[in-house]
Amino acid sequence: MLLLKNCFILDKGALKKASIIISGETIKDIIFGEVNGDFETIDVGGLTVFPGFIDPHVHFDDPGFTDREDFETGSKSAIAGGYTTVIDMPCTSIPPVINKENFDYKLNIVQKKAFCDFAFWGGVTPPQLKSGEYVNSIKELEKRGVVGFKFYTISGMKDYPRMEVEELDMAFRVVKETNLICAVHSEDFRLVNFYSKFLEDSKRKDPLAWCEGRAYEAEPMAIWEVVGITRNVGNKLHIVHLTTKAGLEIIKWGKLKGIDITAETCPHYLSFTVEDLLRIGPVLKTAPPVRNEEDRCALWEGLRDGSIDFVATDHAAGKYPEEKSHKSIWDNYAGIPGIQLAFSVICTYGFHENRITLQNMQDILSENASMRFGLMRKGKIEKGYDADFSIVDLNKSFEVSPLDLYSKGRYTPFEGRILKGKVIKTILRGKVVYEEERGFTGKPTGRYISH
Ligand SMILES: [Zn+2]
Known part of the structure; x- marks a missing residue:
């Protein structure tokens, strides 16, 4: 079991502090407040989790x-x-x-x-x-x-x-x-x-x-x-x-x-x-x-x-x-x-x-x-859904450089613009697959999903 703590997630339109418990690839529970127990833990540090x-x-x-x-x-x-x-x-x-x-x-x-x-x-x-x-x-x-x-x-x-x-x-x-x-x-x-x-x-x-x-x-x-x-x-x-x-x-x-x-x-x-x-x-x-x-x-x-x-x-x-x-x-x-x-x-x-x-x-x-x-297990932070998360800093600004793109096409019309809001970590079915500082943390684990 994995615990994401110090998350802010949307609840009825407002950001609330929450802990997300993940079992394998799936969201097991969402608790508004602290959680105690024997978990492997990722401290999200107050960032927003979508x-x-x-x-x-x-x-x-x-x-x-x-x-x-x-x-x-x-x-x-x-x-x-x-x-x-x-x-x-x-x-x-x-x-x-x-x-x-x-x-x-x-x-x-x-x-x-x-x-x-x-x-x-x-x-x-x-x-x-x-x-x-x-x-x-x-x-x-x-x-x-x-x-x-x-x-x-x-x-x-x-x-x-x-x-x-x-x-x-x-x-x-x-x-x-x-x-x-x-x-x-x-x-x-x-x-x-x-x-x-x-x-x-x-x-x-x-x-x-x-x-x-x-x-x-x-x-x-x-x-x-x-x-x-x-x-x-x-x-x-x-x-x-x-x-x-x-x-x-x-x-x-x-x-x-x-x-x-x-x-x-x-x-x-x-x-x-x-x-x-x-x-x-x-x-x-x-x-x-x-x-x-x-x-x-x-x-x-x-x-x-x-x-x-x-x-x-x-x-x-x-x-x-x-x-x-x-x-x-x-x-x-x-x-x-x-x-x-x-x-x-x-x-x-x-x-x-x-x-x-x-x-x-x-x-x-x-x-x-x-x-x-019809992607039934995707798109929500709710019990039973896939533990897919985009962990972002809503207030972090950065200047867009095409050299930072992973695409083969290293160009963008946003080049040079200052954007505010940055992805810090991405979690795919319960595993951290990307971190802003470290880049990609492993081999490809993406999976085909049907409607
Ligand atoms: Zn198209």
């Missing part, structure tokens, strides 16, 4: 794109950022996770490298819809424990193309039978294609052209389409990396109408706008792009009032510097390795700047994602 954070949207690129990231470097970034569970996307590994063979292949490769626990998203492609194979492959992947299926209304990936509205409709119907989630990258293909081509043809190469090309209205248009399909079909829908106030309005409407819809946004959309992209350049290039101040404020408001359910990082590392320093914005990789700094960003600009409460922060970083994706 349930290990959960990132439901990462691209760890393994196998297939491991020159950008792999499961070892990605999951180390997660653990160093206080994240004990991630859900990896199906499309940025080769082959994509679209059937049980590909699933088994990927699991076999990544489970030896994982420092954090992990779940998988499954996928469906248009050729599988044409052949009719998708009906079985979705059910096979459901049996393997995927949390849901990822769809793109626009895609730059050769092996994982976009889907037409009628294809989404077909796939959602089958996913509905599994009761799993349909997650959608929502940007209208026609609009983005039209404007991007027009700007490229006009020889525009500046960062602003990226934002103009990925037209603002493309997001609400695509969200409207998939919400419409969902209203008709009755599946569970999740909108990934929401960026616009207009898109948020539709999600609010959908929730009011009783449609089963959730949404996530990312630290970069909460921290940066188009002006920052002009200043920072390709390092801040993402898809969708950063938007306007009005949107940034609306996203915080959405997190506060619950219309946005949680924060995900969309962690996606490009090769640095070669994929992130081309003169033409079009030639640069779209993505940021964000997981290691996500908590500190949310703590700094959310909690310390009074946009969200401490309870909000815990909910959007841990519990809400575990509930939505």
Whole structure:
């Protein structure tokens, strides 16, 4: 038995001093006050203890794109950022996770490298819809424990193309039978294609052209389409990396109408706008792009009032510097390795700047994602849950340096910023796996978890 003493944990919205008793990998008891007994003890020294954070949207690129990231470097970034569970996307590994063979292949490769626990998203492609194979492959992947299926209304990936509205409709119907989630990258293909081509043809190469090309209205248009399909079909829908106030309005409407819809946004959309992209350049290039101040404020408001359910990082590392320093914005990789700094960003600009409460922060970083994706033992400090903890100093400030990142992509748009709130220790299923001072304390012990 292990005792964590001198912890501060949230109880009904307020921090209270507590002791946490751990038996093996599981939380056995939480006691508000001192505990006596024969325990191996870790004195947390009055720091704040959160349930290990959960990132439901990462691209760890393994196998297939491991020159950008792999499961070892990605999951180390997660653990160093206080994240004990991630859900990896199906499309940025080769082959994509679209059937049980590909699933088994990927699991076999990544489970030896994982420092954090992990779940998988499954996928469906248009050729599988044409052949009719998708009906079985979705059910096979459901049996393997995927949390849901990822769809793109626009895609730059050769092996994982976009889907037409009628294809989404077909796939959602089958996913509905599994009761799993349909997650959608929502940007209208026609609009983005039209404007991007027009700007490229006009020889525009500046960062602003990226934002103009990925037209603002493309997001609400695509969200409207998939919400419409969902209203008709009755599946569970999740909108990934929401960026616009207009898109948020539709999600609010959908929730009011009783449609089963959730949404996530990312630290970069909460921290940066188009002006920052002009200043920072390709390092801040993402898809969708950063938007306007009005949107940034609306996203915080959405997190506060619950219309946005949680924060995900969309962690996606490009090769640095070669994929992130081309003169033409079009030639640069779209993505940021964000997981290691996500908590500190949310703590700094959310909690310390009074946009969200401490309870909000815990909910959007841990519990809400575990509930939505059915990760039954994750996301809460409660009896019977996995003993996953992120132990943080809410008031410790540090200057962001890309050299401190465990990701292969050692770049960040937060470079040079002073963030307030730092992960001091991470505990995965009862074992300390990371300490700020000492780094990683052992071999990878992450485990696959099913929905
Ligand atoms: Zn993504």
